[in-house]
Amino acid sequence: MCMEHKITCQCGRSSVGFQFRDQVLPAEAVSSLYCPKCSGDVPFEPQTMLNDNGWIIAFDMEVVRLMKQGLHTNEPTPEYLFDEGYCTWTGMSPTDSEDSIRERSEIIKRAKVDPQQYLHDLKAWGMQRGERLAAEGWRKARDGNSVSA
Known part of the structure; x- marks a missing residue:
C-alpha cells in the first residue's frame, strides 16, 4: 500500500x-x-x-x-x-497525475460514440505516452520503473 x-x-x-x-x-x-x-x-x-x-x-x-x-x-x-x-x-513524472487525467479525458469522450475506437485509442495513448515520457528523460519511464500501489 x-x-x-x-x-x-x-x-x-x-x-x-x-x-x-x-x-x-x-x-x-x-x-x-x-x-x-x-x-x-x-x-x-x-x-x-x-x-x-x-x-x-x-x-x-x-x-x-x-x-x-x-x-x-x-x-x-x-x-x-x-x-x-x-x-x-505519483506517476511517471511530478505532473503525471494531472497530465494523464487531462489527456485521458479527451479519449474518454469517444467511449459512447465509438467503443471500439475508444479502446484502440486508449491502448495506443498508453503506449505512446510511456514512450514520450521516456524520450523526455523521466527516470521511471526511461528505466522501466513503474512502481505502483
Whole structure:
C-alpha cells in the first residue's frame, strides 16, 4: 500500500504528489523539493539528492536511516528510495497525475460514440505516452520503473 502526500517545491510554484511504498518512510524523508525553476542554483549533493529531469529531491538521510528497518537494503541511497518506490512521484513524472487525467479525458469522450475506437485509442495513448515520457528523460519511464500501489 502506498500513501500519497503533496510536497511543494522551494519556490512555491509547484506542488506534486509523492508516494511512499508500504508507508515505510514518512513525508519528512523529503527535506526539500526543487522544481526546474528553483533548482538551478542548488548545489547538487549525490549522497542526499536525486535529479529527475531538472527536478531535485533532497532527502533527509537521517530520517531514512532511522526508518531503514522497513527497507530492503542496509545502505539506502536516493536512487534506491526513488526507484524502489519508497519515496517517488505519483506517476511517471511530478505532473503525471494531472497530465494523464487531462489527456485521458479527451479519449474518454469517444467511449459512447465509438467503443471500439475508444479502446484502440486508449491502448495506443498508453503506449505512446510511456514512450514520450521516456524520450523526455523521466527516470521511471526511461528505466522501466513503474512502481505502483
